[in-house]
Amino acid sequence: MTSTSFDAWGSVGFGKSLSVGVIAAMAMALACPPVLNAQPGPTSQSTSQVDPTNQGARLAHGQVTNNPERQLAECGLQPGPAIAISSVSDAETLRLADGRELSLGTLAASLSDEAAIEHLNSIAASRTVVIYTAANTPRRTDRYARLLGHAVIGSAPEQRDKRGIWLQAELISSGLARIAPSPTPDPCTAQLLELEESARRDKRGHWANSTFQVLDALKAGHIAEFQSRFAIVEGTIRRASKSKGRTYLNFGRHWKNDFTALIPRRLHPKPDPEQSALENPQQPPTRLNRLPGKGDKVRIRGWVELRGGPLIAIDNPQQIEWIE
DSSP states (O other), X not given: OXXXXXTTOOTTXXXXXXXXXXXXXXXXXXXXXXXXXXXXXSSOOBGGGOOTTOHHHHHHTTOSOOOHHHHXXXXXXXXXXXXEEEXXXXXXEXXXXXXXXXXXXXXXXXXXXXXXXXXXXXXXXXXXXXXXXXXXXXXXXXXTOOEESEEEEOOOGGGTTSOOEEHHHHHXXXXXXXXXXXXXXXXXXXXXXXXXXHHHHTTOGGGGSTTSOEEEXXXXXXXXXXXXXXXXXXXXXXXXXXXXXXXXXXXXXOTTTSOEEXXXXXXXXXXXXXXXXXXXXXXXXXXXXXXXXXXXXXXXXXXXXXXXXXXXXXXXXXXEEEBO
C-alpha cells in the first residue's frame, strides 16, 4: 500500500485529499498537553476520557460558558485580525470578504452535507472570524491557497456580551464533523477529541446513524469498503512485528488479509529518554511515547488503503488512541 498525499493539511487536519493521520494524546480538560490517549467508544473507555469537569459534554449542550480565546491560548495559539465572512463555501470551508478561503480542517460527512452547511450558515453568516495559529509562525495555507487555522466566530451585533464560537469545536461537538489530524501534531487535538467522544457517546448529529461510526478491527471486509476514505477503527492488537524499520500492528489471524496499522521508523520512540525530556512540554509529541504491542486495545484513524488487506498508515502519533 502507498499512502496518499498530506500536503494539503495543517493544524487539526486541514485539507481534502490527504494521507493518513490521526490520534492519540490526552490530559486535562482545558490544557491540551502532549500525552498519547483519547476518546472512548460506545462500550469502551479510553485514557483520553479524563475530564474532571465534564467540560466537553457540558460545552456541547451549552451548559457552560465557552471561552475559546482562553482555550486556544492554552494550546499555545495566537489570534490574527478579525476578517469578515462572505459565505459558506461547503461543509468544511468558509469564504472570506477579501476573497480568500479558510479551510476548517475537520471532516464532514461530505463537502455537500446539508446539515453541516446549514449549521455553519446559522452561526457564521454575516459574522467575523479570527484565525488562531501557532505563535511565531507564518500564516499557513494549503495547496489550494486556503488559509489554515482554528476559527473563532465573533458574536452577532445584537449579542455583543456573548463570547465567540470556536468553530471546529462547535461542529465536532454537534456530531457534524470528525477530527482528522495532520502529519504535524496539533496542540488542541486533545480538547477536540473530548468533544468528539461526547458527541459519539450521546449519539448527536451523524453519530446517531451509520454516517459516522467506529469500525471493528476484526471485520476486514467492512473496513475494505472504506478504501481511499477516512475511517476510525478499534480493536485489540493480536501481533506487532517489525520489518525494515517499520512496525506493523496486526489485528487478525491472517495478517495478509486482515486489518493492519503501519507505523514508520520516524514515529518510533526516541532511544534516549533524555532527548525526549528536551522537547517543548507545551507542544504535542512528534513521536510515540511507546510502541503499541500485543494485547493493547487501540483506536486508529486515517485513510484506508488496500495492500492485500485494509491498512491505515500512521503519519502522526495523534492517530492512535489507547483504550482502557
